[in-house]
Amino acid sequence: MTTVRPIAQDRLPALLRAMPKAELHMHIEGSLEPELIFALAQRNAVSLPYASVEELRRAYAFTNLQSFLDIYYAGASVLLKEQDFYDMAWAYLERAAADNVIHCEMFFDPQTHTARGVDVKVVIDGLHRACVDAKSKLGVSAALILCFLRHLSEQEAFETLEQALPYRDKFIGIGLDSSEVGHPPEKFAKVFARCRELGFHLVAHAGEEGPPAYVWSALDVLKVERIDHGVQSSKDAALMKRLAQDKIPLTVCPLSNLKLCVFPDLSNHNLGALLDAGLVATVNSDDPAYFGGYMNENFTQTFAATGLSAQQAWQLAANSFNGSFIDASAKKAYVDRLNATFETFA
Ligand code: HPA
Numbered sequence: 001m002t003t004v005r006p007i008a009q010d011r012l013p014a015l016l017r018a019m020p021k022a023e024l025h026m027h028i029e030g031s032l033e034p035e036l037i038f039a040l041a042q043r044n045a046v047s048l049p050y051a052s053v054e055e056l057r058r059a060y061a062f063t064n065l066q067s068f069l070d071i072y073y074a075g076a077s078v079l080l081k082e083q084d085f086y087d088m089a090w091a092y093l094e095r096a097a098a099d100n101v102i103h104c105e106m107f108f109d110p111q112t113h114t115a116r117g118v119d120v121k122v123v124i125d126g127l128h129r130a131c132v133d134a135k136s137k138l139g140v141s142a143a144l145i146l147c148f149l150r151h152l153s154e155q156e157a158f159e160t161l162e163q164a165l166p167y168r169d170k171f172i173g174i175g176l177d178s179s180e181v182g183h184p185p186e187k188f189a190k191v192f193a194r195c196r197e198l199g200f201h202l203v204a205h206a207g208e209e210g211p212p213a214y215v216w217s218a219l220d221v222l223k224v225e226r227i228d229h230g231v232q233s234s235k236d237a238a239l240m241k242r243l244a245q246d247k248i249p250l251t252v253c254p255l256s257n258l259k260l261c262v263f264p265d266l267s268n269h270n271l272g273a274l275l276d277a278g279l280v281a282t283v284n285s286d287d288p289a290y291f292g293g294y295m296n297e298n299f300t301q302t303f304a305a306t307g308l309s310a311q312q313a314w315q316l317a318a319n320s321f322n323g324s325f326i327d328a329s330a331k332k333a334y335v336d337r338l339n340a341t342f343e344t345f346a
Pocket residue numbers: 027030065072177178179180205208256286287
């Protein structure tokens with residue numbers, strides 16, 4: 001660990017914005033801003049159940065995960081063509097670069113699109129082309145993680161995997177998202193075992209609203225390398241010990257947790273407790289168009305509310321690189337860039 005020299009409290013927000021960081025938990029469909037939803041609806045002649053951008057934005061008052069997912073899937077209905085997927089991902093990547101995100105691993109939900117008759121090739125080609133352009137035009141490395149929707153069956157996940165395999169060189173991993181409670185990780189034991197044999201990186205949402213038992217089974221049954229969210233783990237001391245010992249990264253999303261009422265207030269968020277327990281916690285935006293902020297808003301609002309330090313800022317950014325799926329030399333190069341930024345603030 002690098003020991004960070006103390007900085008004046010009023011310079012912390014600028015440091016949080018300037019420091020290079022990786023984003024490891026964002027759903028690309030959750031980056032669709034209302035303006036782009038309406039533009040794509042017009043381009044594709046899709047009718048929306050909202051009369052205007054303002055009316056849609058007013059509907060973003062969520063009480064739990066499901067109340068969000070209903071609107072999120074409705075928003076994704078405007079995506080039909082390869083260019084639509086490119087435009088969505090490009091808009092996010094430009095926004096991420098502005099927040100000094102230098103690496104990102106983006107989730108996508110093929111079943112949300114194949115269910116509407118969109119070929120998985122269209123989805124993957126558009127997203128992947130944006131990832132390639134991000135490296136050459138923005139200097140951002142970007143990779144894709146295909147997620148299975150856990151409210152659907154394991155059989156449907158197997159069918160999705162089959163459809164996507166011809167394009168396997170365009171995504172690096174497999175994840176599990178959508179409605180958590182009632183759909184434990186073990187429902188997907190066989191398909192995750194197959195993905196593991198195929199050599200994909202594995203992650204899963206667990207312990208967002210669901211119990212610590214779901215985090216245990218994501219680790220022990222699915223054998224995932226990272227836990228997405230995982231904030232409910234703090235209710236189980238043995239699980240906290242396991243996560244710390246095995247250095248399992250937790251991709252925490254503070255503004256998402258606030259908007260979906262997982263915590264009543266950001267000042268009650270357990271990010272600091274996770275770090276204090278030695279966990280490899282990271283900060284991420286989840287669905288930034290819906291939850292009121294991209295990466296830097298997640299950092300600045302959480303630090304303002306909880307009083308985390310410059311040392312913890314360094315730790316979170318270092319965790320984001322070390323918890324990513326890039327190789328060891330790239331991790332080192334990114335942490336060196338992080339240290340250089342901290343030097344300029346010392
Ligand atoms: O936060 C989330 N949780 C589960 N599924 C999701 N799909 C998009 N965002 C989320």
